[in-house]
Amino acid sequence: MACTNCSSGTQDGAPKGCNNKGSCGTGSCNKLTVFDWLSNMSLPQGQESFDVVEVRFKNGRKDFYRNHEKMSLSIGDIVATESSPGHDVGIISLAGELVKVQMKKKKVALDAELLKIYRKATQKDIDIWSEARKREEPVRMRARELAIALNLEMKISDVEFQGDGSKATFYYTANDRVDFRQLIKDFAREFSIRVEMKQVGFRQEASRLGGIGSCGRELCCSTWLTDFRSVNTSAARYQQLSLNPQKLAGQCGKLKCCLNYELDTYLDALQSFPDLETKIKTEKGTAVCQKVDIFKELMWFSYENQPAHWYVLSVAQVKEMLEKNKKNKPVSAIEDFVNETAKEEPKNFQNAVGQDDLNRFDKPKKKNNRNKKRKPNPNNNNNNKKPSNQKNTNTNANKKQ
Incomplete structure (x- = not known):
């Protein structure tokens, strides 16, 4: 993963600065x-x-x-x-x-x-810089031990040394305000270096450390995302997602930033839908909305006294029923408006990319015909064939008898 700039001039392709062989754990190449x-365009003259x-x-x-x-x-x-x-x-x-x-x-x-x-x-600057980078990992582990010894509710997430090795910046996360005055003294005495403490949020911590998300790609915050907007649970509700914190939370422990990517599209689509809390008055009772399909523009309703029985309706049918309710005219029953075309039809899968048939296990197996005659083996016939002289003697003996 090392870029060509930091790996140029080396035989094995290892970066000059971080010596991590392209893992970008400290070099942040990508x-x-x-x-x-x-880059390939020149400036105008003058x-x-x-x-x-x-x-x-x-x-x-x-x-x-x-x-x-x-x-x-x-x-x-x-x-x-x-x-x-x-x-x-x-x-x-x-x-x-x-x-x-x-x-x-x-x-x-x-x-x-x-x-x-x-x-x-210069080469001297690069050597000092690389030596300082090698110290960061052991310093971070020791810094965590010192913070735990003082019973401070904070986490030392990363350590960054200055290029000349004269100062180290300790990045930490904490839920509340932390008094780390004694900790700074311990750091200065332990590492003999100028210390700077910098608090970062949980999203900034994940962007600095990096990782792989549930989608299988690198984290957006560590590759291209720079502005961290607040994400609310309402974004998941508008997109009809189950409010499962284990699935909606990212590696930072907060709601995933990708929940905001398609939120505007869902909000535009929901403008043509009636309010999700609308109730339809019918002669059989009041019907409430249970589920919405934004892509197919369908809504599922059920009576308050029969919540287990759902009826699917299109958005146009729901609006028609609400117009009658505005005129103080109750609808006879929502069963009369059930969208028959909205019922799920069996999906016909096509073999588009050369895959096997999905119903291959449902096909009956071919029966083996046991009565079918086997083909004679020429080698066996030659071995079992009797000599011609023996056959003649047997026939002659039978005739004499």
């Missing part, structure tokens, strides 16, 4: 990448390239930096950027005119004061 579709570039750090963390020195930078270059204190090391993820689009998307002014790029990273 997280929140942007395709530069203007126009200078945009002096701001986007730099990517660990686990998809990105920031904008200004190129004051007018260095020739391209996507994939490892650069040393300004930080407080010291400097940080990152990889350029986007350069050129598309940076303006990204800045506008993230609501950053084009003339804002940004940190600058010092230089292209």
Whole structure:
């Protein structure tokens, strides 16, 4: 999975920076990448390239930096950027005119004061950066032990070292506010480094760590999703999904972000439906709605005193019955309006892609004809055939008798 930029110049294809052989556990090669579709286009004469570039750090963390020195930078270059204190090391993820689009998307002014790029990273910078990356995993495990020893209700989810190894940022999640002043002192004494604590939400934690969702693909939050909108249970109700928290919750423990993807389409389709809480007055009693099929525009009703017996009606029929109720005219019975065409018909599956017949197990087996004569084996006939002289002697003996 390593990109060509970080694996170039190596014989075995291992990335230079993270040494994870393309697993992207710390190198974040494929997280929140942007395709530069203007890379093969040159600028008009007399126009200078945009002096701001986007730099990517660990686990998809990105920031904008200004190129004051007018260095020739391209996507994939490892650069040393300004930080407080010291400097940080990152990889350029986007350069050129598309940076303006990204800045506008993230609501950053084009003339804002940004940190600058010092230089292209030297081999010494890369060596220090790779050594700092190797320390992150043991430091994270030890940091969790120190937090548990202080009985703090927090979880250290990730640790990120600065490129020069002078500072470490500890990302944590917590339900309530945590007093970690003593924890910072323990971290500074244990690791002999400058410590910064940063709280992230549960969705941000899942986006940093990454993973595979129930759909079989990588998590949206760790690949392309940047804005985390709130997801309510009403989104599942509008889409007629069962309110099962085990199926609706993602790896972050919250409702899945994909519940909002098709919500607008369902809301537009439900505008032509009557209210789900509508009741139809009939001579046999009041009928209430039990189920809705948005795709087929069908609604199921049942009497209040007979909730087990459902009757399927089309949306047009329900509206017709409601119009009669508005005129204080009760409907005779909902059985008279049952949509006969809405009944489920047997599905006829077709062998479209060369699959076997679905009813192959229902076909009767062919009976074996046991009375069928077997074909003679020529080898057996030759072995069992008697010599011709013996046959003649037997016939002659029978004649004498």
